[in-house]
Amino acid sequence: MANRNVPIPRRQLYIGGEWREPVKKNRIPIINPATEEIIGDIPAATAEDVDIAVEAARKAIARDDWGSTTGAQRAKYLRAIAAKVLEKKSVLATLESLDSGKTLFESAADMDDVAGCFEYYADLAEALDSRRKTPVNLNSDSFKTYVLREPLGVVGLITPWNYPLLMAIWKVAPALAAGCAAILKPSELASITCLELGEICREIGLPSGALNILTGLGPEAGGPLASHPHVDKISFTGSGPTGSKIMTAAAQLVKPVSLELGGKSPIVVFDDIDNLDIAAEWTLFGIFANTGQVCSATSRLIVQESIASAFLDRLLKWTKNIKISDPLEEDCKLGPVVSAGQYEKVLKFISNAKSEGATILYGGERPQHLKKGYYVQPTIITDVNTSMEIWKEEVFGPVLCVKTFKTEEEAIELANDTKYGLAAAVMSKDVKRCERFTKAFQTGIIWINCSQPTFNQLPWGGKKRSGFGRDLGEWGLESFLNIKQVTEYTSAEPWAFYKSPSRN
Numbered sequence: 001m002a003n004r005n006v007p008i009p010r011r012q013l014y015i016g017g018e019w020r021e022p023v024k025k026n027r028i029p030i031i032n033p034a035t036e037e038i039i040g041d042i043p044a045a046t047a048e049d050v051d052i053a054v055e056a057a058r059k060a061i062a063r064d065d066w067g068s069t070t071g072a073q074r075a076k077y078l079r080a081i082a083a084k085v086l087e088k089k090s091v092l093a094t095l096e097s098l099d100s101g102k103t104l105f106e107s108a109a110d111m112d113d114v115a116g117c118f119e120y121y122a123d124l125a126e127a128l129d130s131r132r133k134t135p136v137n138l139n140s141d142s143f144k145t146y147v148l149r150e151p152l153g154v155v156g157l158i159t160p161w162n163y164p165l166l167m168a169i170w171k172v173a174p175a176l177a178a179g180c181a182a183i184l185k186p187s188e189l190a191s192i193t194c195l196e197l198g199e200i201c202r203e204i205g206l207p208s209g210a211l212n213i214l215t216g217l218g219p220e221a222g223g224p225l226a227s228h229p230h231v232d233k234i235s236f237t238g239s240g241p242t243g244s245k246i247m248t249a250a251a252q253l254v255k256p257v258s259l260e261l262g263g264k265s266p267i268v269v270f271d272d273i274d275n276l277d278i279a280a281e282w283t284l285f286g287i288f289a290n291t292g293q294v295c296s297a298t299s300r301l302i303v304q305e306s307i308a309s310a311f312l313d314r315l316l317k318w319t320k321n322i323k324i325s326d327p328l329e330e331d332c333k334l335g336p337v338v339s340a341g342q343y344e345k346v347l348k349f350i351s352n353a354k355s356e357g358a359t360i361l362y363g364g365e366r367p368q369h370l371k372k373g374y375y376v377q378p379t380i381i382t383d384v385n386t387s388m389e390i391w392k393e394e395v396f397g398p399v400l401c402v403k404t405f406k407t408e409e410e411a412i413e414l415a416n417d418t419k420y421g422l423a424a425a426v427m428s429k430d431v432k433r434c435e436r437f438t439k440a441f442q443t444g445i446i447w448i449n450c451s452q453p454t455f456n457q458l459p460w461g462g463k464k465r466s467g468f469g470r471d472l473g474e475w476g477l478e479s480f481l482n483i484k485q486v487t488e489y490t491s492a493e494p495w496a497f498y499k500s501p502s503r504n
């Protein structure tokens with residue numbers, strides 16, 4: 001087992017390049033979901049601290065050492081952060097697991113992804129220098145025009161607990177690459193690694209105020225950020241209801257928002273697959289990785305009737321083989337869910353499914369061997385109909401519900417039978433069929449013969465109630481840029497719209 005005695009640093013808010021005690025001096029306990037123990041605390045920002053951080057961010061933009069940097073200069077900072085993350089990878093990964101319950105393997109992979117994301121946006125920041133000013137040819141002798149890509153300004157980044165540092169970095173890296181000054185508000189349920197990012201920024205000498213980190217409760221710290229008149233944009237990942245509140249607050253000031261909300265993504269499995277095991281493993285990975293706490297989790301299995309019983313049989317064998325343990329234990333593949341609240345919520349979804357008449361084919365309870373911690377067995381639910389809560393609502397836990405289909409049309413209808421539209425997967429060896437599903441799925445992300453693989457280069461986001469806007473790729477950078485057109489009159493001739501008084 002990894003060292004669970006990694007000390008939990010006692011940090012303050014990271015504002016203007018310094019650690020700063022919250023104005024109201026409040027703190028929030030940190031709970032390790034694997035033991036239910038309090039292992040430290042984080043500062044709790046309020047509106048007063050938001051004001052101070054916004055001011056620090058505005059100053060950073062006004063100062064040459066941040067506001068006048070080239071993309072190439074910012075790339076150096078981003079690469080220095082990436083190198084520090086890798087240097088501290090083992091401690092950061094352990095802290096992430098202690099705070100969120102994520103398996104150590106997944107936390108370590110997250111840290112690699114965090115560093116990779118900074119590297120990726122460092123490249124894009126450099127490339128931005130040559131795209132900063134794009135001439136536009138009008139075929140006109142009178143006008144010279146061009147388009148500038150500029151940093152949008154001060155941006156608020158409000159992020160969730162399921163990938164605490166990675167989800168923050170999907171926004172922090174492009175925001176800094178663009179030249180914005182950012183205020184990050186991570187989730188109160190898992191903020192440790194985001195505060196450690198503050199320490200890294202201090203160590204590498206990121207200009208003060210370019211990134212500010214405010215931990216605290218949603219309504220107290222996130223709310224004032226969303227409604228702050230000097231915050232130019234909010235980029236949010238989290239639940240639908242909170243996304244809707246943020247959009248409402250932002251709407252009062254016509255502040256742009258980008259919302260990456262939940263999902264109830266389908267995985268459609270056809271009977272033409274060659275290998276049941278390969279499909280079973282992807283199905284498992286799609287719902288049990290990160291204990292199902294993934295916005296793109298493929299939580300609805302839609303399997304062709306002709307192979308349903310063989311496939312479920314195989315799925316059960318794989319599921320029974322999953323090691324459930326303390327996330328720091330070697331080979332752990334399923335840790336606890338993040339909090340007591342999430343634990344209650346997941347168990348309630350399962351009991352509601354039962355009382356609505358569904359069958360708990362496997363799991364549904366706390367694992368027998370774990371007496372403490374917010375553990376839920378990997379759970380597979382059958383006899384589901386489309387009016388049930390378990391079919392419609394995002395569980396955000398290790399719970400898969402299953403329906404069968406006969407025809408392709410039926411599969412498409414079931415797949416799109418959701419208010420959400422984040423991701424969808426299809427497993428089939430028929431290339432034409434996969435193309436038909438790619439077109440038919442009403443989502444922003446399509447996986448063919450897999451589920452969940454994610455790359456920095458590709459846009460991430462959804463449609464319908466899963467939100468709008470895109471993280472990652474060049475789209476992630478564009479969302480932090482202001483597009484400014486410049487039109488210059490270059491003719492020596494008068495405009496001659498009005499009658500000139502001098503010719504009277």
Ligand SMILES: NC(=O)C1=CN([C@@H]2O[C@H](COP(=O)(O)OP(=O)(O)OC[C@H]3O[C@@H](n4cnc5c(N)ncnc54)[C@H](O)[C@@H]3O)[C@@H](O)[C@H]2O)C=CC1
Pocket residue numbers: 158159160161162185186187188189216217218219221222223226237238239240242243245246260261262263294295342345394395396
């Ligand atoms: N789609 C996704 O990636 C995620 C979905 N969820 C879902 O949401 C449920 C609730 O989890 P929460 O942690 O409460 O998610 P949440 O959406 O409330 O929290 C996400 C972030 O928003 C902040 N926040 C909360 N209320 C706010 C407000 N009024 N104004 C501004 N910021 C605010 C939180 O502090 C956190 O930083 C989960 O059970 C899960 O089903 C949770 C996290 C991520």
Ligand SMILES: C[N+](C)(C)CCCC(=O)O
Pocket residue numbers: 162163167237293294295296452453454
């Ligand atoms: C694809 N993955 C699992 C690395 C990240 C999913 C991000 C999310 O839950 O919003």
Ligand code: NA
Pocket residue numbers: 030031032033098099100189190338
């Ligand atoms: Na925690």
